[in-house]
Amino acid sequence: MMGKLLAAEFMKIKRKGIWFLTVLGPIGVVAMQMVNYGVRKDYLFGQNDDRWGYYLDNIHSFTPLAIVLGIVILTSFMSSIENETNAWKQLIALPVSKMSVYLSKFTVLSILLLTSSVLLMLFTMAFGLFLDLGGEIPYTGLLKYSFYPFFAALPVLALQLWIATVSVNQGVPITLGILGVILTYAGFTLPDWLIWKWPLLLNEWNEPLINVLLGIGAGVLLYTAGMIDFARRDVK
Amino acid sequence: MEYIVRTENLSKHFGKEKAVSGLEMKIPKGEIYGFLGPNGAGKTTTIRMLLGLMKPDSGRIEIFQKDLKKERLNILGRVGSLVESPSYYPHLTAKENLEAMRKILGVPKQRIAEVLEIVRLTDACDKKVKGFSLGMKQRLGIAASLLNNPELLILDEPTNGLDPSGIIEIRNLIKSLPSECGMTVLISSHLLSEIDQMATTVGIVTKGKMIFQDSIEAMRMFSQQSVLLKVSESDKAWRSLLGRGMKAGLDSGIISLPQQSDEQVAEAVRGLVADGFSVYRVEEEKRSLEDIFLQMTREEQAG
Numbered sequence: 321m322m323g324k325l326l327a328a329e330f331m332k333i334k335r336k337g338i339w340f341l342t343v344l345g346p347i348g349v350v351a352m353q354m355v356n357y358g359v360r361k362d363y364l365f366g367q368n369d370d371r372w373g374y375y376l377d378n379i380h381s382f383t384p385l386a387i388v389l390g391i392v393i394l395t396s397f398m399s400s401i402e403n404e405t406n407a408w409k410q411l412i413a414l415p416v417s418k419m420s421v422y423l424s425k426f427t428v429l430s431i432l433l434l435t436s437s438v439l440l441m442l443f444t445m446a447f448g449l450f451l452d453l454g455g456e457i458p459y460t461g462l463l464k465y466s467f468y469p470f471f472a473a474l475p476v477l478a479l480q481l482w483i484a485t486v487s488v489n490q491g492v493p494i495t496l497g498i499l500g501v502i503l504t505y506a507g508f509t510l511p512d513w514l515i516w517k518w519p520l521l522l523n524e525w526n527e528p529l530i531n532v533l534l535g536i537g538a539g540v541l542l543y544t545a546g547m548i549d550f551a552r553r554d555v556k
Numbered sequence: 557m558e559y560i561v562r563t564e565n566l567s568k569h570f571g572k573e574k575a576v577s578g579l580e581m582k583i584p585k586g587e588i589y590g591f592l593g594p595n596g597a598g599k600t601t602t603i604r605m606l607l608g609l610m611k612p613d614s615g616r617i618e619i620f621q622k623d624l625k626k627e628r629l630n631i632l633g634r635v636g637s638l639v640e641s642p643s644y645y646p647h648l649t650a651k652e653n654l655e656a657m658r659k660i661l662g663v664p665k666q667r668i669a670e671v672l673e674i675v676r677l678t679d680a681c682d683k684k685v686k687g688f689s690l691g692m693k694q695r696l697g698i699a700a701s702l703l704n705n706p707e708l709l710i711l712d713e714p715t716n717g718l719d720p721s722g723i724i725e726i727r728n729l730i731k732s733l734p735s736e737c738g739m740t741v742l743i744s745s746h747l748l749s750e751i752d753q754m755a756t757t758v759g760i761v762t763k764g765k766m767i768f769q770d771s772i773e774a775m776r777m778f779s780q781q782s783v784l785l786k787v788s789e790s791d792k793a794w795r796s797l798l799g800r801g802m803k804a805g806l807d808s809g810i811i812s813l814p815q816q817s818d819e820q821v822a823e824a825v826r827g828l829v830a831d832g833f834s835v836y837r838v839e840e841e842k843r844s845l846e847d848i849f850l851q852m853t854r855e856e857q858a859g
Contacts, residue, residue: 328659335647401645410643410700413607414660415633555609 325424346440371453384519392497399484418551441466472518472531474539482546566615576764590755591744598764636706642697646686671699690717762853782814786837
């Protein structure tokens with residue numbers, strides 16, 4: 321059943337600009353550094369002997385914002401597909417379980433964000449090579465900075481999807497989303513338990529992997545809660 | 557009799573308001589069941605419960621003699637539906653809309669062309685639904701409901717937004733479904749004339765309660781005409797008719813003779829004249845189904 325649902329979901333996101341945004345996100349993040357390095361390359365090279373590491377840190381200063389913003393926009397697009405003409409009633413009246421419908425939405429969003437992550441890695445590496453940073457390419461760091469934020473942002477994804485699917489008024493998820501983006505932006509000064517801070521990969525133990533594991537754990541919890549709530553509700 | 561749909565004591569409330577209470581619906585196989593009721597009577601709520609979109613507060617739903625709660629997916633695979641305003645994905649073409657549903661239903665691809673042909677949308681199949689008129693969207697909804705060749709077709713107000721020729725087309729289509737495809741059809745409407753022309757069985761619901769459920773013929777029985785007489789001294793005249801052993805009613809000075817042959821009416825008039833009453837008017841009162849429907853729903857509201 322999941323295969324069929326996913327095929328249908330990918331069909332429905334055609335012509336919505338969703339794939340465009342998926343590609344635009346990582347381009348935007350790397351483009352910020354193109355400007356940064358384009359304007360003051362020599363100064364930046366002088367800041368740190370580990371040029372690759374310093375470059376990745378710079379890239380990562382925009383990744384969390386981009387991923388949280390991306391989640392807000394994509395979840396809102398995804399739910400607008402069904403909300404626009406209340407197609408939920410048509411979809412749920414098909415022989416599909418509500419839980420698998422919810423799972424298919426979540427899976428599509430995850431695939432889109434993972435695609436963004438892969439692209440981010442490729443673009444980061446390509447511009448890094450173009451800059452001629454020298455030394456070995458730090459593949460581990462590259463992987464970490466490209467994929468850790470996605471896993472750390474899973475709770476935000478689960479929460480946004482939940483709110484966006486059950487809200488009749490789409491102002492609610494958008495408001496929460498904007499609040500989330502602001503919290504991520506101000507993440508440096510916020511306590512570690514706020515899920516919007518997690519994509520920054522900062523914590524008091526200085527171990528980014530903690531954020532990844534926390535993200536997966538809390539993501540699963542929030543996803544399950546959202547799915548159960550969605551299945552329990554009457555379709556309007 | 558084999559019932560395709562059977563509900564027992566079905567109830568649902570929203571907050572304090574009871575949308576459906578103790579509804580018992582029985583739809584025999586192969587019938588076109590007209591589900592009739594004024595706006596807000598609980599028709600759509602009932603249909604949503606039949607499709608598993610809403611959970612009943614109490615009661616049981618059996619479709620194809622199976623419990624909807626336990627075998628929802630199995631049942632829904634054999635049901636086609638169109639609930640209220642048509643749902644569609646405006647950024648996709650008509651074909652793509654159906655394709656998205658077909659992928660889930662797993663029916664062969666050629667079925668899309670077939671259902672588009674049935675609702676006469678073949679020419680517009682590659683246009684985005686965004687630009688469709690309400691009638692075309694409605695047709696697309698009907699096409700979607702036919703995709704899986706359902707054994708039970710549930711249509712909620714299917715002729716909404718259609719032009720007169722479209723209504724006739726869809727009406728003929730619905731009428732042909734039971735004999736040609738062996739379908740059972742549940743069709744809801746607040747327009748009696750609509751149901752009158754299609755349905756073979758009627759269920760009338762008002763304030764969430766089923767107040768009438770029988771064949772359309774049984775409902776027409778109610779609509780048989782009576783003859784009204786306006787006479788002088790109506791009270792005495794009425795007694796004299798009763799004295800002659802005739803069935804007659806008296807209502808605000810007008811005598812009514814229910815279901816009488818021409819001969820019996822003539823005899824009644826002759827009798828009245830012979831007894832010295834002046835007969836002012838002899839009128840035939842025809843009660844349309846509409847009147848009966850209104851009367852039924854009004855009685856329920858008064859009670």
